Amino acid sequence: MPFVKGGITAPSGFKGAAAHCGIKKAKLDLALIFSEVPSQAAGVFTVNKIVAAPVKLDRKKIKKGKFKAIIVNAGNANACTGKKGLEDAKETARFTALALGIKAEEILVSSTGIIGKNLPMERLKIGISSLMHRLSKENHQSVAEAIMTTDSFLKESAWQTTIAGRRIKIGGVAKGAGMICPNMATMLCFLTTDANISKKLLRKALREAVDNSFNAITIDGDQSTNDMVIILANGLAHNKKIEKENKDFLKFKEGLNLVAQFLAGKIVEDGEGATKFIEIMVKGASNGREAEKAARAIARSNLVKTSFFGADPNWGRIMAALGSSGIKLKEEKIDIYYGDRPVVKKGKAFDFSPARIYRLLKNRKISILVNLGIGKGEKKILTTDLSPEYIKINAGYFHPVRKANTEIT
Numbered sequence: 239m240p241f242v243k244g245g246i247t248a249p250s251g252f253k254g255a256a257a258h259c260g261i262k263k264a265k266l267d268l269a270l271i272f273s274e275v276p277s278q279a280a281g282v283f284t285v286n287k288i289v290a291a292p293v294k295l296d297r298k299k300i301k302k303g304k305f306k307a308i309i310v311n312a313g314n315a316n317a318c319t320g321k322k323g324l325e326d327a328k329e330t331a332r333f334t335a336l337a338l339g340i341k342a343e344e345i346l347v348s349s350t351g352i353i354g355k356n357l358p359m360e361r362l363k364i365g366i367s368s369l370m371h372r373l374s375k376e377n378h379q380s381v382a383e384a385i386m387t388t389d390s391f392l393k394e395s396a397w398q399t400t401i402a403g404r405r406i407k408i409g410g411v412a413k414g415a416g417m418i419c420p421n422m423a424t425m426l427c428f429l430t431t432d433a434n435i436s437k438k439l440l441r442k443a444l445r446e447a448v449d450n451s452f453n454a455i456t457i458d459g460d461q462s463t464n465d466m467v468i469i470l471a472n473g474l475a476h477n478k479k480i481e482k483e484n485k486d487f488l489k490f491k492e493g494l495n496l497v498a499q500f501l502a503g504k505i506v507e508d509g510e511g512a513t514k515f516i517e518i519m520v521k522g523a524s525n526g527r528e529a530e531k532a533a534r535a536i537a538r539s540n541l542v543k544t545s546f547f548g549a550d551p552n553w554g555r556i557m558a559a560l561g562s563s564g565i566k567l568k569e570e571k572i573d574i575y576y577g578d579r580p581v582v583k584k585g586k587a588f589d590f591s592p593a594r595i596y597r598l599l600k601n602r603k604i605s606i607l608v609n610l611g612i613g614k615g616e617k618k619i620l621t622t623d624l625s626p627e628y629i630k631i632n633a634g635y636f637h638p639v640r641k642a643n644t645e646i647t
Contacts, residue, residue, distance in 0.1 A: 246396075
């Protein structure tokens with residue numbers, strides 16, 4: 239079955255709410271995702287060695303128990319804030335639980351925004367109190383808007399299928415536009431499902447979905463401090479519990495992968511200052527890991543990315559990135575295609591029309607295929623070009639004279 243409307247609140251038993259609590263000047267900056275019943279949960283978190291207080295808190299909590307809510311603030315990362323930051327994260331959970339009439343252990347916390355500032359707890363608490371009477375299935379777009387920082391558009395998705403005669407849905411919401419790099423980076427994603435599934439298989443499905451989506455994108459090579467992907471599964475579809483890796487599990491994984499990949503693609507499309515959305519596919523590597531290293535080397539190269547910005551068919555930069563990737567290569571076997579147009583065959587320049595390739599590279603969406611010709615390993619990575627606007631966006635967060643209109647993390 240296809241994608242459906244409803245975003246994060248599409249699955250049965252989930253509601254959302256959003257408010258402006260004053261962390262940002264005027265925009266929504268506080269969101270609540272709520273399940274009517276306790277949910278199984280799984281999470282994947284940033285691998286950055288410097289992590290925000292909510293990440294420290296959630297990584298411990300999510301290993302055990304069930305959860306009914308996720309509270310998220312934007313505009314303040316609560317990162318590099320020491321013991322007070324961790325206590326503020328805990329107090330956010332306690333206060334949200336009190337307002338909902340549930341236990342603090344049933345609340346997960348997330349933050350995104352400026353690093354190094356303490357949360358304005360009094361304003362945050364007033365905002366949390368205002369969320370309670372706003373909970374509704376209709377508020378999925380408000381939730382998506384409230385978690386944004388430098389994003390230029392909201393990112394949400396939902397999908398449905400039938401498992402064991404029961405309709406199940408998976409919903410999702412994400413934010414991210416800069417500091418996007420493999421192994422999670424400045425992005426948040428929250429997923430919900432009404433599928434009845436064991437915690438073990440939920441974790442396995444999420445890990446695979448993240449590897450195929452959020453860990454297969456890069457914008458600027460920088461990892462962040464707050465990144466997480468969390469999924470809640472409340473079982474209200476009342477399907478026969480998925481406890482084995484059977485056809486029901488495969489169908490669930492398919493849906494989760496589709497939602498995650500859709501959201502990851504939107505993050506890349508919204509890359510800070512980006513003018514191009516680029517798909518880099520590497521085939522013919524000695525194995526999958528080698529293919530991934532090659533694709534990431536191309537996607538991270540500033541020289542490659544700036545050539546895409548200028549619509550310059552400078553395939554030599556791709557060859558140079560491959561050569562520095564540390565993988566097994568045979569130069570005389572490499573083919574490179576821009577779209578369906580070959581520019582390199584057997585390691586040498588192919589006779590192509592630069593004007594035709596230039597026109598292809600002027601498109602908003604570009605696909606690059608690299609065939610290494612030595613094995614069966616393959617990997618696709620999504621990335622963007624690198625424009626002067628990216629520098630402008632990221633050059634003024636703490637400028638002593640002018641104030642940037644954007645927020646980090």
